[in-house]
Every structure is written in structure tokens, then in C-alpha cells.
Amino acid sequence: MVLSEFGEVWLPDAFRSMVGAVSEFEAVEALEAPSRVLRRLKAGMGVVLYGPYPYVDGVYRYCQRFGKQLVDPDAFPEIGNRFERMAARTAARKQGLHRLFVVAEGEELVRVGDTPQITGWTQWLEEPFRGQRILIPVRRLQRILTDMRRMKEGLRIDALSDTITVLPHVYIPSDQSVINMFTNKRAEIAGKRVLDMGTGTGVLALLAARLGASEVTASDNNPNAVENARLNVRRLGMEDGVRVCGPSDLFSGLQGAVFDVILFNAPWVLGKATTLYDRAIYDEGYALIRRFFASVGDHLAVKGRILLQYSNISELKGEGSISHLKEVISEAGLEIGDVARVRRKSRVLGGWETVFLFEIERRKWVK
Ligand SMILES: C[S@@+](CC[C@H](N)C(=O)[O-])C[C@H]1O[C@@H](n2cnc3c(N)ncnc32)[C@H](O)[C@@H]1O
Numbered sequence: 047m048v049l050s051e052f053g054e055v056w057l058p059d060a061f062r063s064m065v066g067a068v069s070e071f072e073a074v075e076a077l078e079a080p081s082r083v084l085r086r087l088k089a090g091m092g093v094v095l096y097g098p099y100p101y102v103d104g105v106y107r108y109c110q111r112f113g114k115q116l117v118d119p120d121a122f123p124e125i126g127n128r129f130e131r132m133a134a135r136t137a138a139r140k141q142g143l144h145r146l147f148v149v150a151e152g153e154e155l156v157r158v159g160d161t162p163q164i165t166g167w168t169q170w171l172e173e174p175f176r177g178q179r180i181l182i183p184v185r186r187l188q189r190i191l192t193d194m195r196r197m198k199e200g201l202r203i204d205a206l207s208d209t210i211t212v213l214p215h216v217y218i219p220s221d222q223s224v225i226n227m228f229t230n231k232r233a234e235i236a237g238k239r240v241l242d243m244g245t246g247t248g249v250l251a252l253l254a255a256r257l258g259a260s261e262v263t264a265s266d267n268n269p270n271a272v273e274n275a276r277l278n279v280r281r282l283g284m285e286d287g288v289r290v291c292g293p294s295d296l297f298s299g300l301q302g303a304v305f306d307v308i309l310f311n312a313p314w315v316l317g318k319a320t321t322l323y324d325r326a327i328y329d330e331g332y333a334l335i336r337r338f339f340a341s342v343g344d345h346l347a348v349k350g351r352i353l354l355q356y357s358n359i360s361e362l363k364g365e366g367s368i369s370h371l372k373e374v375i376s377e378a379g380l381e382i383g384d385v386a387r388v389r390r391k392s393r394v395l396g397g398w399e400t401v402f403l404f405e406i407e408r409r410k411w412v413k
Contacts, residue, residue, distance in 0.1 A: 049073050049094060052149045055179045060172045063320055066141040068092040071181075076101035077101045080108035088116055094181060095145045096157035103176045106146055117141030129198070130360040131395045144183040151179045153405060161192060170194075170214045171321060172321055177187065193218070200281075203249060205229050206256060208282055211275040212248050217246040217326035222386045224355065225249060227403040230311070232257045238306035241265070241345065243297075243338070246326060248275030248290065250309050250339060255287035259307070262288045265300060266324060267294045296334075297341050306347045310338065311355040317366045332370050340379040343408075352380070352406040359392050359399040371404075383408045 049052050051073040055384040056214045057065070069090040074083060076097035083105050086093050090331075094396060095102045125131040132384060149156040154164055168174050170190040173186030193212065193386035201218070205225050212218050228235075228250060240249035244266055253262035264275050272292045281290045291299050312335055315317075319328040329335055335356075341351060360367035375382060384405040 047071060049058040051096060052094070053365060055094070055149055055181050056175075058171075058173065058175060060321065061144070061181065061183055061186065064141065065092065065356055066138075068145060071147075076105050077238065077301075078105075080105045081144070084109050087145050089380060090145075090373055092145045092147060092181070094149060095184065096148070098160045099155070099158050099162065100160055102148060102158060102184060103188075106188065109143055109146060110185075110373065113139050115290070117368045129359075129397055130364060133363060136397070138198060140185075140308050142378055143185050146184045148184055149179050150182050150187075152176065162297045164191065164194075164307065167191070167326070172215075175313075183214040193300075195412040201247075203253075205253055206282070210278045211253070211274070211281060212247050213270050213277070214276045215270045215322040216268065217323070219247060219249045219324070221390060223390060224311070225253065227355065227386050227388060228253055228353065228403070229257070229404075231403075234351060234353070235259050235307055239263075239304070239347075240309065241300070241303070241305040242309045242314065243308060243310040244271075245275045245290070246311075248269050248278045248288065250311060251275065251288050251290075252282055252284060254307075254309065255284050257347060263291060263300070263303065263305070264288055265291045265294060267293050267295045270322070270326065288375070296338055300345060304345055304347050304350075306350045308342060308346060308350070308352045309355075312338065314357040314359065314367070316363075316367060332367070332374075335371060336374050339374040339380070342367070343380070344376055348408070350403075350407075354399060354404045354406060357392070357399045357401045357406065362397070362399065374381065375406055379409050380406050382406055 060068050061077050061313040071092040071094055073094045076095045083093050086413040090264050117135050120130050122134045125134055148158055154170060155161050164352050196212050201209050204222050235254050237260050240262045241252040242264040246265035251262050255262045275290045279285055312328050315328050317328040319325040319329045327343050358368050383402050386403040387399055387400050389400050
């Protein structure tokens, strides 16, 4: 599309799904009253901001603060399930906020002054878009700037009394309460051979080592996660305690290996991942959790146990995730023992969810 203020600009596919349908695009100076910008977003328009970055930021913050106005509180009456309706409203509100754009060309923002330090931000894009002017949602750019800060300064993890670094496209373990659930499992982990499946930044593998595991293996299929876990193992000086393998799909890189404890903070939302980052969260058709349980028995010591972290958000939406989980556990000849839980606000779908830490063992009568 052509905007007179910018010439030819292009909305990459990676952002198209974030913004939904856009009725029209308009370039607006960021000095304009934010309430008028919000009104345009509410009408389904895409607003492309230019001017000093602090004003761009101010407009975004205003729209975020009053973001509830972007969606009619009675929207989606046709959706019967309360949680699904809430998720649809959250998604619509996020789409509205994502319709606030700036234009970027390579590493630079176009017609935006006083920009913060953004060199290197394009590493967080799925494609680099060299030589083209692209529209980037301000919300996405703000997230990237936070991620850049986190990569540089590290993310504080209370359970480790330390900071870890988080690389682009790797799951951000920002919810401390969820990590803390594992600290209560010291007795199960100390002195044991532990596998951390889907290790991401390596946070749980590092925690297992700190809790006294005799040896820890960490694995992931995301190449950035493997690199990230290795980086954090070095950062915390734990090369002797944690071995990072992969990238490999589930157990494919662990042929013949057996563990006393297998940790898995599994992707927990039913749905299709569209980005590398989303593969940490979405499990299409529950195929991943099914495949995990189909082969975990080959890698579990006779008296071994699995510590599986899983949320009930897809169950609440009527998609049966917990009932399905119980089914696959039983089909694998395993059973659930102790269950710990925490409640948290779902960052992905809005509304409250319960995150479980299931302790899973072989069924007593199975050899
Ligand atoms: C919810 S994240 C958990 C990350 C980390 N363990 C934590 O607690 O912060 C799920 C992880 O599983 C990984 N994963 C997804 N599919 C996988 C597969 N087929 N094989 C191995 N790892 C996978 C993702 O890359 C992601 O790092």
C-alpha cells in the first residue's frame, strides 16, 4: 500500500494475524490527541504514527490504558462458553492495540525522532525484511525493546537467586510462581538423574542442578533455546552439572538414555503456532503431549517420575485439555500422584487459569 507520508509500505504476514482485518490505514502525527487515535482504532482503522518517539509511546500507553473501549463488553454473544467468549474479547482488544503502527526500514524507524536505542531489534523478527519499508505494531516494537533489555541485563529468577539471559524467539519464564512450584520438589530431585524436556532458557535444568540433582540433561527442538540454555549454563558457571542436547524433537536425540525424573513445562494451549516463539505455547491437536507420553516410558527409570507442568486454560474453554491429558497418561500405563497448583492471570488468553504440577509415576501393577 502507499501512504503519502511514507511512500510504499508493507504489512508483513507475521503481523497480519496480530492485527486482524483493517478497514483503512491513516498516517497520524503522534502529537494528535490520543483519544482521537483510540477512536480510529475502535472504528477498525490502522493508525500509522510519526513524530517524536516519546509521543508515540504516550499514544500507545493511552490506548493500552483505555483498551477496554476497543471491544464492546457484550461482544461475541454467539459464543456460548464463558471462557471462550472472554478469550475472543481479549484477542479482539489485543488486535485493536496492534493496529497502532510505526514504519521501519531495516534497523531504523521512518519519520520517528528521539528513538530509544534500537540497534539489533530486527533479530526478534521472524524475517529480516531488508530493503522494504514495513509497518510494525508499536505494541510489538515495545515488547521487542523490553526483550532487548532483558537479553542485555538478564531476567531475575528468584528461585535461582540469579539472572538468566533470554534470546530472541525463546520462551520467557517471567512467571516466578510457576518456577517456584519446582523448588518444592527438592526431595524428589536431589541425587537423581534429571531430564528437562523443552528447556527453553534452561531455567528448570539450572534449578534442578541447584536442587542437588546428580546430573541434569536439557533438551529442546528450538535451536535458539538450545543456544540460550548453553549460554545460561555458562553464565551461571554450571557446565559440570548441566548438559544441553539438541536441537531435537522430544526424545529423538536421547536414544537409550534413562532418567529418574523428567521435567516438562509443556506447551499448554490448544491451537496452531504461527511463530517460533508460539511453538512453546501452542500444541496443535494435542499432538505433542500425546507423542511425549507415547515415548516417555522408554526413558523413565523403573521407579522414576515425571513432573509435568500444565494449565487448564484449554479445559476451561471447553477444549478438554485436562481430560485428554488424563487419558494419555493412563494409556501410557502411568498414573497421577501428587498434584500442586497455582492460579494466575492468563497472559495468552485473558481470564484466570490454574497451572498444575502433576507428579506422574508408573501404575503400580505395571512392571
Ligand atoms: C512452555 S515452554 C517451557 C520452557 C522452559 N522449560 C520454562 O519452563 O521456561 C515449552 C518448551 O518446549 C519446547 N518444545 C516444543 N515442542 C518441542 C518438541 N517437539 N521437542 C522438544 N521441545 C519442544 C519449546 O521450544 C519450549 O522451549
